Amino acid sequence: MGRYLLGVDAGSTVTKAVLFDVTGAEVGQAARRVPHRYPRPHHVERDQDELWEVTCAVIREVVAAAGVRPAEVAGVAVTSHGDGIYLVDERGRPTRPGILSLDTRAAGLVAEWERAGRCAAVLPLSGQKPWPGSPVSVLAWLLRNEPDVLARTAYALPCKDVIKQRLTGVVSTDPTESSLSFTNVHTQEYDRETLRIFGVEELFGLLPEVIGSHEVAGEVTGAAAEQCGLAPGTPVASGAHDVDCGAIGMGTVLQGQLAIIAGTFSINEVISDVARVDERWNARAFVVPGQWMNMALSPSSAANLEWFATRLAADAHAGRPFGFVEDDLRAVESSPGDLVYLPFLFGSPYPVDASAAFVGLRGWHERGHLVRAVMEGVVFNHRHHVDALRDGFDVTDIRLTGGAAGNPRWVRMFADALAAPVGVSPVREAGALGCAMLAGIAAGVYADLAEAAAAVAAPPAVCEPTPGGVARQEENYRRYQRVVERMTAVWAELG
Structure with missing residues (x-):
């Protein structure tokens, strides 16, 4: 078994590849910016092919700089900014540029839903209200404004899952991402009613298969290995939303622990064993089945x-x-x-x-x-x-x-x-470490999240x-x- 774990963190501006050993010690990282495009006011997009090229570049750079043989990488996982949407066809090729969570083109549509009572109606079902960057909001806007694009589209994916698809050839997502718009908060499974409320039930077929965050979603293909420098057959975990991975990476894995991530977004989240719905936070699935990550957030932080x-x-x-x-x-x-x-x-x-x-x-x-x-x-x-x-x-x-x-x-x-x-936390790249921990579980390095957290635990410096x-x-x-x-x-x- 390999001695290293690779976490890829595709943020809203910078994509990083960080290599860790199995104790959680960072042995190398590489980072590059992926530029945004602003084709119209309120539209924030990125080129999907450019995202993949940058991802391959940072993976090659970090493996080479660390002096690690590709075969020594036991597993890989990807995390990324959540919300927004990336559309691909049956072959995994983009049908349009990716739409980031910073995009607000759907603001008027969400305001319509609010006035019509649809946002209030969906809250007890999905555990959250939509906002302009929500996948369902963006999809509804595209259905109204770009129906020809959706007609060519086979899958609507989160950012991390288009990278994962290119690594493995397998289309899937994980519970933390599927719960951004489309699942029942109590069952944690897809629910057509969430789409029906917003008049987009016909798009249900675009939703990908859900694979557990710490399960193997696929293996690095030969073609992807040539591009990114990993060994063919390297296990790729299903991964998770970056806010979940950030919490995991800083050791927030237990009920009642609250993680604050002060970056572009003000992210404040607490793990619970029960689904508790309130309009002040989003009740979303955590990486552990039967647990929830309750997120109160806004784009107003550091x-x-x-x-x-x-x-x-x-x-x-x-x-x-x-x-x-x-x-x-x-x-x-x-x-x-x-x-x-x-x-x-x-x-x-x-x-x-x-x-x-x-x-x-x-x-x-x-x-x-x-x-x-x-x-x-x-x-x-x-x-x-x-x-x-x-x-x-x-x-x-x-x-x-x-x-x-x-x-x-x-x-x-x-x-x-x-x-x-x-x-x-002394961990500088908490998001990348969190997804590397998921990769370790998928690859059999750790038995579960508790063991992974204990293996990489670094006590926080406490400010009283x-x-x-x-x-x-x-x-x-x-x-x-x-x-x-x-x-x-x-x-x-x-x-």
Whole structure:
């Protein structure tokens, strides 16, 4: 049996291949960007062939750089951004460019469904309401606007599954991805009624076979092996949605554990042994049958600081990404936090077209005040989601990963704002490690998820809240809530 496991993480902007040994130690990684295309306003797409070429390139690079023989790779798994949709024909060839979860072309259609009561009707059945990037929303838009494309299409797949199909020649998905739009929340199986509610039942035949996340979905074909440099016959696990893999990779595998992923999206998720439905979160299938990953999320997290750095601090950002943050924060450390930032550059958790804003900005504010407000605004949006999950579940342990986890001050803000210890995993590539763990189970390296987690366990560094910090962040969060409440009418008018 091989001594290494390969996790491929195809994010919304960067695709990474990360090689681990069976103890979870990273032995190499390679990464490349896959550009977005914006053919029209609100349309965010990518070329499927280019995605495959980049995936092959990073796999070849990481195996070569690590000095590992292809035969030493025991198993492979792929994870990717969820939602959106990628369409292929019977031969696995694209029938149109892939549509990412950042795409909002279906916003008007979802608004129609909301007014007609369809979103409320589907909630108790599927455990979630659709949003513009949901697979069902995008498919319904395509049925209305591109019926000729759907007529040529054999399968509607998540991003990771088009990569998996090219690796193995087998079309399939896994429970975490199938539950993004199309399954019954209680049975965790496909349910035609979910499509009928939205008037797209005729598309049921596009849904792929569901194979368990840690089961073998296929093997690397000879043709794929020539392209990506793996050995023919290498087992490929079914894999999982990136938010599930990220949670697994940071050791969040038990009921009641809450994972916070602070990246492009504000992702907050807790595992449960029961299906509990609420419009404040999505109740989706976890990688373990009979368990659920309950996700409260919005596209409003650490990407706000990246935007700030590139647009408003380009001089300090150049050559030293985010290095200016600590200097700026230290310069205003003794100043009061009287500035509010609303982190809604790319969307929000509210039922209006919310936008980002600084509120309370004055001439005496320094750049450090703005940096701190941006970081706090991101934390407060996460808290909005975490408070909802705490209402529904007994949260026993909180862990943080993503861009915010690399800054100790930001981690402290999370601990103080949540008034709870926050563990930061030392694993830098949690998503890739999580899917590599699934590959290990599929290949027989580990017996199950519990054994895999124990084998690669790395204790988190725990940041404890401070009494003064908790009181300060509670006051600031209440101010933030008041601003959001008063801005709702303004956003509605502008929208």
